[in-house]
Amino acid sequence: MSAATSRTQYGKQVTESINQTRVRYVILFAAAIATPFVYPPTWPLVWLALASYALRMFGVEGIYHRYFSHRAFKCSRPVQFILAVIASQCGQHGPLWWASVHRHHHQNVETPDDPISPRQHGLFHSHVGWVWCERYKDTDLDVVPDFARYPEILWVNKHYTLLMLSGAFFIWLLAQAGAFGPTVSGGAALMWGFFLPTALGVQTVSMVNSVGHFRFMPGGYRRYDTDDDSVNRPLLALLTFGGGWHNNHHRYGASARAGFAWYEIDVTFYILKLMAALGIISDLRERLPDDVREEGGLSPLPAGDKVRS
Ligand SMILES: [Zn+2]
Ligand SMILES: [Zn+2]
Numbered sequence: 001m002s003a004a005t006s007r008t009q010y011g012k013q014v015t016e017s018i019n020q021t022r023v024r025y026v027i028l029f030a031a032a033i034a035t036p037f038v039y040p041p042t043w044p045l046v047w048l049a050l051a052s053y054a055l056r057m058f059g060v061e062g063i064y065h066r067y068f069s070h071r072a073f074k075c076s077r078p079v080q081f082i083l084a085v086i087a088s089q090c091g092q093h094g095p096l097w098w099a100s101v102h103r104h105h106h107q108n109v110e111t112p113d114d115p116i117s118p119r120q121h122g123l124f125h126s127h128v129g130w131v132w133c134e135r136y137k138d139t140d141l142d143v144v145p146d147f148a149r150y151p152e153i154l155w156v157n158k159h160y161t162l163l164m165l166s167g168a169f170f171i172w173l174l175a176q177a178g179a180f181g182p183t184v185s186g187g188a189a190l191m192w193g194f195f196l197p198t199a200l201g202v203q204t205v206s207m208v209n210s211v212g213h214f215r216f217m218p219g220g221y222r223r224y225d226t227d228d229d230s231v232n233r234p235l236l237a238l239l240t241f242g243g244g245w246h247n248n249h250h251r252y253g254a255s256a257r258a259g260f261a262w263y264e265i266d267v268t269f270y271i272l273k274l275m276a277a278l279g280i281i282s283d284l285r286e287r288l289p290d291d292v293r294e295e296g297g298l299s300p301l302p303a304g305d306k307v308r309s
Contacts, residue, residue: 012138068098116209230250
């Protein structure tokens with residue numbers, strides 16, 4: 001029996017209907033837009049929003065993208081579960097759904113089977129339209145067999161909405177207990193600490209799919225002449241904790257780093273380095289192959305500088 005036929009088939013996991021997805025998005029964005037009008041900004045609320053945005057952005061870029069989609073580092077099974085729960089707060093479905101759609105994207109980039117190609121489907125579809133599409137509603141587990149074999153990760157993937165709402169409830173509880181200071185009510189904390197940063201994170205990550213694959217818009221550059229339309233966008237990279245170095249990423253996606261040059265700020269990579277130094281994760285794939293460095297016009301590493309590639 002060949003390896004292909006002996007591989008376990010996992011099929012699809014149904015998590016919610018497409019109408020549930022649509023209603024969730026409408027509520028999320030309506031609440032986010034209303035936030036500064038219902039509760040005018042104060043410094044404690046702005047700091048809360050920034051901290052919450054940072055957690056959600058690392059969740060999607062560091063955990064859903066670099067770990068579950070590209071396996072850029074290793075961790076123990078309990079840590080893997082905790083990371084999945086943290087990342088489920090990002091409001092962009094569960095880890096296996098995100099990774100399966102993203103692997104489809106890399107495998108079929110800029111072809112009709114690429115869910116998020118502006119070249120094929122237009123900017124609006126690549127930004128948000130595909131999320132509302134019946135075709136990508138369920139999780140294709142056969143694209144992520146390496147993680148679909150963990151029942152606890154399947155559970156997180158199925159119940160991500162429950163986990164996300166539990167996180168929102170926790171923020172409300174903290175505010176009620178006075179954790180954010182006497183001026184921050186539970187309602188204000190919910191709006192500034194949950195709805196607004198979650199909606200902003202969905203938008204900035206969607207921009208990697210749309211303008212990160214749209215080379216005709218100014219404000220970016222292509223370090224590599226890849227066959228796809230991926231672009232490095234510095235501003236977007238700041239907002240997405242490194243996700244905006246998308247041309248680098250399409251050239252060498254297995255890396256734990258997306259910013260290849262020292263000046264390409266990659267917050268996710270810095271956090272992963274810290275987590276590796278603390279022993280929380282291991283085997284960080286940080287070394288770029290020499291041909292990738294040379295092709296990108298980057299200086300070669302000193303001889304003997306051996307870290308895992
Ligand atoms: Zn891409
Ligand atoms: Zn990727």
